[in-house]
Amino acid sequence: MRTAPTDEATKDDLHGRIARIRRSIPRMARAVIDRYIAASPLYTQTAVPEHLHRESAHTVRSMLEVCLRSVTDESIDVSDTMRENIERGTERVAEGLPLREYMRCWQAGFDVLAEELERELGTDHGLFWFAFRRAHTTFDRILREVVSAYEIHTHDLIAAQDRNHTPIIDALLRGDEWVFDDPDSIPAEPNIMLLHIDDTPAERSGDRNARSLAATRKVRAIRAHLARAVPGLWLIDVRPRHARIVMHPPIGALDPLAVDLARVSGAPVTIAIENATSITDLPRAGTTAAEVLDIAIRSGRTGTVSRMTDVALAHHFAHxxxxxxxxxxxxxxxxxxxxxxxxxxxxxxxxxxxxxxxxxxxxxxxxxxxxxxxxxxxxxxxxxxxxxxxxxxxxxxxxxxxxxxxxxxxx
Missing domain, CATH: 1.10.10.2840 (PucR C-terminal helix-turn-helix domain)
Structure with missing residues (x-):
């Protein structure tokens, strides 16, 4: 294995060549996305999702940057540097993207990087292999983080979707009794959260199949984010235009939730929440939450989480x-x-x-x-x-x- 160059002139030469490659990262990222689209069977008959030229290209640029920096800097913290990009990439899980397709894009990224290294360093066989191995070691570490995050996100999504909670929520909001397999899981003082979800641009354009696919991806993204971001989630029912969640009393502030859901789904979200004193109080809490949500929508509180205390005067006027x-x-x-x-x-x-x-x-x-x-x-x-x-x-x-x-x- 070629060791790190010790000659100062060689070190300077390597730094200069790596710097030249780094200046080409935007072009390389575009080439990666184009190559992935051409190779993937997912995009032969459907429109290319916007995120491939936006979020995915940004992730590829970050990966290329980290791999190239690691050639001349062994101290780089891969996990910390790539954390945000890896977390954003797991949104593809919510859209139903198979792991093999997710890996296809990452591998295309390293293939392009390897070609660029060979083009720049190929005349010096030893220097090329030193840079290639350093970059590949970093890439392997990134992939381990990617696969781990993907699997965790998949488990969260499965946990959120493992049962159809719609009939349970319907029954509880009507005041009907329901026998639960695990009575200990029932919140002593449940909270009900209602969401109004606007259409994404993709749901308002294209053919019927494209609109249906966009709605499905939106629902998956919202479900997955709720499962990950809301501790104490108990029952969940998400549809393209609305959602109902019954949960334990929230831990911490929920104020950023509407903004985060809009970001991951691409659609503005309005949220209302009301606490119940017990499970038998859910019909009253559900009615109140619906009234709060209606006022929040009317008064332009999209992108926020509203409680009765936030809209009490408007509720009094409109009651x-x-x-x-x-x-x-x-x-x-x-x-x-x-x-x-x-x-x-x-x-x-x-x-x-x-x-x-x-x-x-x-x-x-x-x-x-x-x-x-x-x-x-x-x-x-x-x-x-x-x-x-x-x-x-x-x-x-x-x-x-x-x-x-x-x-x-x-x-």
Missing amino acids: PSASLPVLLDRCASLRSRPDLVHTLRVYMASNLDRRATADTLTVHPNTVDNRLNRVRELTGQDVHITTELLTLAVAVSAATDDPETEADHPQ
């Missing part, structure tokens, strides 16, 4: 009562004007400051005045009169900025 239809009727003309609803919502969130409202909406303050005057003309309600402002607040809480969503929530 069914004998007076609610009367108040809504006074503002009925706003239903066809989501632009005015949005302006009112921003105006109230800005503490009735017209300039702050204009800054948020990126319009002139006079435009805000004109819209508020238009609200008064349409409804007879003046934002400068307290009782009429509160009436408009009720309408805003029950309305939406999106006319299509409004059609789904008739008043």
Whole structure:
């Protein structure tokens, strides 16, 4: 085996040549992805997923960089340097990518690297084999980390999918009794979490098969991330547009969850959560969580985790009562004007400051005045009169900025 070069001129020569190869890493990564797509049977009849030219190319670049750095730097921490890339790569597990296909892409990456090493160092046989073996040793360490993470992620996914929890959740939310195989697993004070999941761009384009595949991948990605990121997960039911999770009281903050789910699935996610005092309290908790989720969607709280404490005032305004239809009727003309609803919502969130409202909406303050005057003309309600402002607040809480969503929530 060729040992590390000891001659200073040889060392400098090796460092210079490796530096030249590192400058070619973006080109090499593109070549790897192109080679993988051409060799894989997965992409002969279907569109190439966007992640191959984005996340996967980034992972390949990182792998090439680490392998090349290791040629001249034995102290590099492979596990720490590649951790984020390996964790991101396990999202392919959630999409149903077989391990052999996952390995095919990694191997294509090293093949391209080996070819580049030979092109640059091939005239010095000993130097080439020294660099090749150093890079290959690092690549082997990366592969061990990759396979280990893949297997762990697969086990998590299987654990989350090993039973169909839909009928159990249905029964618990109806208040029906259910006999559990393991009574000790039942949370003493369960929490219910409801998700509203938007479509990904792929679900809104292409043919029916492509849309179906995109929806399936989205569901798998969300299930896998929930299984990994939510300690105390008990029951789970994930569909393309919504999800229901029953779990033990959460450990730590759940605030980043909606953002993380949107990242792994490619779709905006809105979350509501409510705690139950016992398993028999789940019907009440489920109803409350559904009401919180509805208000969160209407008020634009996408990307957050909402509890009743976050939307209590809006819930009070929009909660069914004998007076609610009367108040809504006074503002009925706003239903066809989501632009005015949005302006009112921003105006109230800005503490009735017209300039702050204009800054948020990126319009002139006079435009805000004109819209508020238009609200008064349409409804007879003046934002400068307290009782009429509160009436408009009720309408805003029950309305939406999106006319299509409004059609789904008739008043």
